[in-house]
Amino acid sequence: MLFWVIAAILTLGASLAVLLPLAGGPKGVSASSDHDLEVYRDQLSELDRDVARGLIQPAEAEEARAEIARRILRLDNVGDKAATRQPSMATRLVATAAVLAVPLVSWGLYSQLGSPELPSQPLSERLAKNPADSSVDELVARAEAYLAANPSDGRGWDVLAPVYLRMQRFSDAVTAYRNAIRLDGDSAARQAGLGEAIASAAGGIVSADAQAAFEAALKLDPANPKASFYLAMGMAQEGRIEEATAGWQKMLAALPQDSAWRAAVEQALAESARRSVASGVPAKGPDAGDVDAASSMSPQDREAMINTMVAGLDERLRQNPRDAEGWMQLIRSYVVLGKADQARGALNRGIAVFGSDSEEAKKFTAFAVSLGLTATE
Amino acid sequence: MTRKQKRLSVIAGGLAFLGAATGLTFYALGQKASYFYMPADLTNASLQPGQRIRLGGLVEKGTIERGQGATVAFSVTDNQKQVKVTYTGILPDLFREEQGVITEGTFRPDGVFVADSVLAKHDENYMPKEVAESLKSKGVWQESKSD
């Protein structure tokens, strides 16, 4: 509402700037020859000053004076133009059109271009509002702002790290876990989380770094299920299926009956039993071939694998967004997974990266349409 | 000299000056403009010994060798041919493997390109224009690389 009031006032002011001179009383007119004469007088007095200062010789000055005098004489021959004509019908029309043009052009154009319904959203305001109204993104941003100001608050990092992991911001999760460990010391949960973050950032591959973290976690708490599970997974990825199976079986024996890890371990065991060779999960996003290959797995397995790969791709695009192929892959993956909302989100993000009128954006839109998806905008 | 002759001589002088300047400009363009090549173009190009050219392409993976002091050797490739380049100095911040570069310099008799300047792409999305176009026309580089 306030915006419309301001817009109306601005329009009024602008229209008045056009209207007032047109409506004002007759203005005094000075012929252009008067202006010229003034300049020539000025030149004469300047010449006198220069002579007084000794900057030019008297003979030169005399010559210059004669020259200026000739110009003044010539002026009188020019004569003034005709006096102001009476305003004709045409001039009145032009004046009316000019005054009307200001509101018409501005409101017309703005209605095409503007987004009057969107308020300004300064970051500090967004972060200061009631947490209950905030989106998860905003809450995380608030925590980030707090940690930027207090980077040595280990507890803050500790709280934020798993949130990052859930939001699939894996590299941020790695940093957060590292900070938490550095500031608040080792714990099995932190080390295991760090390992999971590193592995997820690499698209599910348990790298040497991740392995080291999991091993550190096990040293602190030999019964940590996450660490044991991933270490076994790492072995499976290296093709050491038997060791992996042994690891998982040992876990299964030790896990309490109601542990959430049971299901995961049983699945992993079933998988390794069926497929003697478990290859490492490719770091790339899944293509149609991968999805086909995955169809031979159990439904949960398949979904877990695809989800990991898609999440890895999503994360990679967050880090390195100018990858048109990647965006198309991500959109397709979400469509294949039946997550239309996320697919649409990926489409919009991809378009935003390249700009809505870029070649890529057109390609994305056409691609999405071919998959039966439309942008929300 | 009469006034007319004077004026004529001034105009003639001005024209002679402009003529000389034009001549110099086009001479300099012929001499000093450096042509842009990709490694595969070099087989067809006839280069004078010591002629300055600009050589563009991708930095081939695994070819960057840091030698004595600040000298660096690497290969520039268009995925058809490659040229060995040496450069002494500080590489640009964005110099990386498999990224577009433009080097400027001359060929040594042994076929190694001695660069005295190396330009890398300027931000995350910017491939030197000449390199991008040439690679595209050779079908090597697409709008995006998925790696």
Place this chain on the structure above:
Amino acid sequence: MVETGHFALVLAFALSLVQTLVPMFGARMNNQKMMAVGGPVAVTGFALTALSFAALAIAYATSDFSVANVWDNSHSLQPLIYKITGTWGNHEGSMLLWVLILTFFGALVAAFGSNLPATLRANVLAVQGAIGATFLLFILATSNPFARLNPAPIEGRDLNPILQDLGLAIHPPLLYLGYVGFSICFSFSVAALIEGRIDASWARWVRPWTLVAWMFLTGGIAMGSYWAYYELGWGGFWFWDPVENASFMPWLAGTALLHSAIVMEKRSALKIWTLLLAILTFSLSLLGTFLVRSGVLTSVHAFATDPTRGVFILCILTLFIGGSLALFAFRASRLTAGGLFHPISREGALVLNNLFLTTATATVLIGTLYPLAVEAVSADKISVGAPFFNLTFGPLMVPLLVVVPFGPLLAWKRGDIFAVAQRLMAAFAAALLAVLVTALFIDGASVFAALGVGLGFWLICGALTDIAVKSGFGTVAPSIMLRRFAGLPRSVFGTALAHLGLGLTTLGIVGTLCFGTEKILSMHAGETVQLSGHTLRFEGLYPAQGPNYSEDRGRFALLGADGSTTAVITSSKRSYPVRQMTTTESGIKTIGFSQLYLSLGDEGTDGSVVVRLWWKPLVTLIWGGALVMMAGAAMSLMDRRLRVGAPSRRRKSTGAVPSASLP
């Protein structure tokens, strides 16, 4: 606030249309009321553009990521100063700044132009309005800085790290003040062509505006050069990069305009030429905008490129350059030519200056556009770089610099070259001495280097001679001399200062190019290196954390004769995580007018670091000279001659036009 800014921008566009059409129509119909519309509309248009710009700047300062432009070029962790300068560190924002300055100059004409003939003023404002309307349309149609994002992202994508520097706060605004300042000269020229006559006040007005624009452009180019020098870490101060050329061409043409406007003002000669030069200068400014904004050139400045924008700007370019030149072709014959003069005279010297400067502009133009032309007609890609410009631009500049000291000492209309040469004997002797001292006492000085130093001294002493002669040094008693010195017109000081600055810049360039030394080596912590008599010890690399980057700082100790540390120089490699970019911050230590410059390269596997060091003698004079030139321009602007009076009330019947003075 954001939408208010957006609406104000649209409203400014509507007003600029009115500003174009109504005063011009009024001038044709000789309708006073319609002509009077130009002033208030120009001022209101400026106020609205300023409001719009402020809204965008506030969105940047408060990290309002619901604005796509802010999201794309800002980050909440950036220091506030870079958040604000980020407003014009991108295509959309910088175009808005361009238009802001354009409307600012229009408002100045409206505010101070009451002493201009009414039709001239109306036409000038109309042309100014037309430029504003096309550029506002360009912004609204292709590069709207107020496009919104909904929902708003929570974090921005950061400003290009190279632009996160104080240089961005100063360089573009100064440069645009210069570029766009020439639009006033352009508008005056086109207005004169529309009217078909050149008023005497026309001549008086063009010169101060040229001075203002030239002063800012000088500052903008010098600042840009210094920025590139310390920020890019390559140690160069001028690269003949197409974008640098784009700003240099209007400067060269503007310098020619500055000089030809003197002739026109003083002697009413060279009117048509000056008019053409004013059109060409602004055309080159527009061309510069096109080259930078359309991204047709491979250049470090191409931070946003988009073909539709390029086509749009090309249309604007064709409209204004083609239109004004066509108008010139039709109307120039109606304008009367001015006074006559002898070839050896102040006018003659200024014509020579114009000949050299316009030819130099042409060579730079050819060198800049030739690669585009070659690429358009054949598949060949060529680049025209420093060797070309050194071969063409250099030979054109040297003779010009040699004759500079003669100009101000020659009399108007008919000069005596021998008398002037006699007066310059002292300056010549000083220059000769400088040549001999350089050749004999500095190791490794080539003949060219010695002559270059001599040229610098020749310019400096020539400028001092000008002042000395004009205050009567050696011919009148010291007391009278002092009085005459104090009474000299400011413009005399302005000329001398500008020429002095030129000499300083020349000296700086010669010193850096001919006597500079350079070393590239890889160093371990604790090692020392010698460079031109300075000893530096590498202390090691230290990690550090900035607000939105992390860096490795290399510390170097400058050692005195006794081995103690006299200064610490730091150069660092910064890594900006959001854009995943690294930049090099060079370390600079100023010693006298010279500088030690060092920048870090890659770390080796054995813990050593590649270091590049330069000793740059007199390098600060390059930019110091430019500052002196700016001071000269400011001095000239204060000359009372430029405060043109309006027709005074005494002699006027209707007497409603107040007398006002120029800025």
